[in-house]
Amino acid sequence: MTQPPLTRQFQALEHAVGAALFDRSARAIRLTPAGSAFARSARRIVAQTSDAVLDARRIAAGDTGSLTIAFTAASNYVFLPRFVALLRREMPEVSLTLREMSSPQQLAALRDEQIDMGLSRPPIIQPGVASMRVYREPLCAIVPLDHRLASRDTIVLHDLEGESFITYPPVEGVYFHGLVTSVLHAKGVTVAKTQHVTQTHSILALVGAGLGVALVPQSAQRVRFPDVAFKPLTGLEDVTADLLLAWRTQTDNPACATAVKHVTRALEDPAWLS
Structure with a gap:
């Protein structure tokens, strides 16, 4: 940018702020005290904007946010501890909330969007709910x-x-x-x-x-x-005895799909639940 347009940008900024931001001399240009304060605030705003972009990208990718997971009492003997450990390792920025519920209660909670996922017993026959077997014993x-x-x-x-x-x-x-x-x-x-x-x-x-x-x-x-x-x-x-992981097929929580992806990959390793 050449000097005249840059000067006009400075003047427009000072006019918008309502204060002199630059101390001009023949050889140099310096920030006034008001200009220094404005610059500090502007840097914070730019940094916050960058953080907001990163946060939005992490949430969209399911790498941050929260998950509410229901489980049956018997599922916490083997599968639940390993499932939680997996999510904490692979999704450390996702906050987990665990709620003990019977299988019928879980289906009702999924329908009412009170939980994101459930560790439930079959059968799971409910519109809008997908499931996969995660443990058999x-x-x-x-x-x-x-x-x-x-x-x-x-x-x-x-x-x-x-x-x-x-x-x-x-x-x-x-x-x-x-x-x-x-x-x-x-x-x-x-x-x-x-x-x-x-x-x-x-x-x-x-x-x-x-x-x-x-x-x-x-x-x-x-x-x-x-x-x-x-x-x-x-x-x-x-x-x-089979244990199923169930979740809503239409959900606005990207962390749910990410969790399903991680557990699907983990189940490919026979040693994971041994």
């Missing part, structure tokens, strides 16, 4: 330590014939209730009586108290109850 039997089967290395389901059974309720624990009930029916096993308890750790406590036996997901072994024995089940290798 076998069932195992738990018996009191003084039970006749406690010394066995493995058992078959018919060993539980006539036992008092503690299992999940048909409404709050619909997935596990249906899974356990269908297994017993398919194998023709009849139990003496059934008591329904919502949470896996409560089932473990009642079994430890000698009130019955139960079938639970294998990951429940991570909950250390001293009065129960976990027994692998022979003949039920094809029966598994």
Whole structure:
């Protein structure tokens, strides 16, 4: 820019500000005190503008922002800790909020946009909600330590014939209730009586108290109850408990798609959940 246009720009700026910003002499031009103060503020504004651009780009890419994730109680034994660790490592600028909910509650919360993602049990059949299986595990039997089967290395389901059974309720624990009930029916096993308890750790406590036996997901072994024995089940290798990651297909939170991308990549490594 040549000198005359530059001078006109200076004069226009001073006119807009309403103060002399430059001290002109024949040989030099310097900032007045007002000009120095204006320059400091202008530099801050330029820096904030650059930060705003970077923030907008990070949010659009899903690298910053927040995620609200719901989870079922049993999912926190294996998958949830690794999932959270993955997100904290790959998306350190994203704030995570975790909420424990049953699977039906999660679907309602996704519909009402109260959560971004959910770790839920199948089936997930809801318009506008996508899902993928993120964890699969076998069932195992738990018996009191003084039970006749406690010394066995493995058992078959018919060993539980006539036992008092503690299992999940048909409404709050619909997935596990249906899974356990269908297994017993398919194998023709009849139990003496059934008591329904919502949470896996409560089932473990009642079994430890000698009130019955139960079938639970294998990951429940991570909950250390001293009065129960976990027994692998022979003949039920094809029966598994599945955990799904669910999210809204139409969401204005880019961090959700980024989280799905990271967990999809992590699941390609068989050692990730071992």
